[in-house]
Amino acid sequence: MRWCWIWLNPQSIGDDNFVDNIVDMDSNKIICADCKDFLNKIPSESVDLVITSPPYFQQREYGGGGIGNEECIDSYIENIMTVFRQCVRIIKKTGSIVFNIGDKYIDGNLVLAPYRFALCVQKERLAKLINEVTWVKINPAPKQDPKKLIPATEPFFIFVKSHEYFFNKDAFLEYKDMFFNGKRKNAGNDVGKKYCALIENSTLSDKQKKMARDELQEVIGEVKQGKLDSFRMKIKGIHALPYGGQGGGRLNQIETKGFTIIKIYGNSMRKDVIESTVETIKGNIHPAVYPEFIIQELIKLLTKKDDIVLDPFLGSGTTAVVAQRLKRKYIGVEIKREYVDYAEERLRKQQKECQNDLFEALL
Ligand SMILES: C[S@@+](CC[C@H](N)C(=O)[O-])C[C@H]1O[C@@H](n2cnc3c(N)ncnc32)[C@H](O)[C@@H]1O
Missing domain, CATH: 3.40.50.150 (Vaccinia Virus protein VP39)
Structure with missing residues (x-):
């Protein structure tokens, strides 16, 4: 069943007397x-x-x-x-x-x-x-x-x-979430699998690999919940290093943690x-x-x-x-x-x- 609504007759008013009497803000007019x-x-x-x-x-x-x-x-x-x-x-x-x-x-x-x-x-x-x-x-x-x-x-x-x-x-525009959430589940899985393999094959230390896997799972969860549209991961020794602007912080993360995750708030942004x-x-x-x-x-x-x-x-x-x-x-x-x-x-x-x-x- 679609929506339904109890009808209140709209008052169509053309004379000033009625206009002067309007105090009731409770009905449709x-x-x-x-x-x-x-x-x-x-x-x-x-x-x-x-x-x-x-x-x-x-x-x-x-x-x-x-x-x-x-x-x-x-x-x-x-x-x-x-x-x-x-x-x-x-x-x-x-x-x-x-x-x-x-x-x-x-x-x-x-x-x-x-x-x-x-x-x-x-x-x-x-x-x-x-x-x-x-x-x-x-x-x-x-x-x-x-x-x-x-x-x-x-x-x-x-x-x-x-x-x-x-x-x-x-x-506001919530239908976009419904549409993209369906897509995101797959996007999260596919991208996630690719990065899991890259982490395992990387030269990161065991401690860094664990941290990378944990953060990856967290971000995949955010994609599935519709909080994020997508993400990219850069892993030391595998991806080109970022430079300049925001890259400064990311470069630092790659050097200290061995990886960085870039969150993409695309269609879920209002x-x-x-x-x-x-x-x-x-x-x-x-x-x-x-x-x-x-x-x-x-x-x-x-x-x-x-x-x-x-x-x-x-x-x-x-x-x-x-x-x-x-x-x-x-x-x-x-x-x-x-x-x-x-x-x-x-x-x-x-x-x-x-x-x-x-x-x-x-x-
Ligand atoms: C751009 S149209 C609005 C169209 C409306 N949004 C719709 O979807 O049908 C502007 C309307 O304002 C009405 N209008 C112009 N001056 C007005 C006034 N002083 N008081 C009330 N209505 C006025 C015009 O007759 C016109 O229908």
């Missing part, structure tokens, strides 16, 4: 409003994660009259900052804020919109930027400019407001890079949907079950859909009614699929 006004109604320190992608600067006309089509970049950044300041107020001390902003060429010049925004946050000392996670697009839009490379990355900035922030590092295709959902009416996969990994990294996730620029509802699937609570704000309706439809559809799964599981 999608609100049709301008987030610059609406975020004022959310209590301070009540949200676990804000994750969002504001409209990019002069990129497209969404038709809702919101942020994005300011005349100059400074006004755009100021509007984004107005929302960001509210986000800092409403997140808990343990919470975090993720903003994904794309860049823009003006007269052939990249304006560096994401970095102007991040610098503004730093200048105001509003929050700490703990990571810039780079989205590497597997299928970027093929632009026609023969004298420019195709832009294929976008930043997801992770900000926190205190060092108490929640951070489940192991949950790197600030995430690869994903540009999303196209069949029938999606929104022109700028961000990938569910990236949002899923960031929500897993920054929240736990039942935490509250808020997206002030909800668009087609991706954040809410992923939050619902991961059993987090969601609040979404979107200025354009058509997108609110579409987001609700996505949530209903997902919930129905979930109920069908449950029904099948009971048969």
Whole structure:
């Protein structure tokens, strides 16, 4: 059986009276409003994660009259900052804020919109930027400019407001561990066997051989447990001697112990890079949907079950859909009614699929 979730009807709200009454942070909500006004109604320190992608600067006309089509970049950044300041107020001390902003060429010049925004946050000392996670697009839009490379990355900035922030590092891209652990078992055995034979055939003393065998077993264990991706061993008289930089320490080890082990933390390392295709959902009416996969990994990294996730620029509802699937609570704000309706439809559809799964599981 796949996941299942008790459905709480999202409240779709369009009138100010209701907005004024929102104090209950305990149920899922999608609100049709301008987030610059609406975020004022959310209590301070009540949200676990804000994750969002504001409209990019002069990129497209969404038709809702919101942020994005300011005349100059400074006004755009100021509007984004107005929302960001509210986000800092409403997140808990343990919470975090993720903003994904794309860049823009003006007269052939990249304006560096994401970095102007991040610098503004730093200048105001509003929050700490703990990571810039780079989205590497597997299928970027093929632009026609023969004298420019195709832009294929976008930043997801992770900000926190205190060092108490929640951070489940192991949950980020954890599928890589599952995949590589299977491979590692073999890699550990094969590499281990090769080095065992080399130790026995080496000119190391018996004491050095024992030490080498013990350390080798230890490192093979680490590979099998998934703590390490792989390792290399250099044995005196068999391998070329390392030199320079780190080699200084290694050379010393080879001279004193007769061997050195180089640990390789490859895929088990949690790197600030995430690869994903540009999303196209069949029938999606929104022109700028961000990938569910990236949002899923960031929500897993920054929240736990039942935490509250808020997206002030909800668009087609991706954040809410992923939050619902991961059993987090969601609040979404979107200025354009058509997108609110579409987001609700996505949530209903997902919930129905979930109920069908449950029904099948009971048969
Ligand atoms: C880049 S899109 C977000 C797309 C979304 N991440 C998704 O996956 O569908 C930005 C959205 O912000 C909305 N928007 C613009 N200004 C707004 C405002 N002041 N308040 C709320 N929503 C706004 C736009 O209508 C647009 O749907």
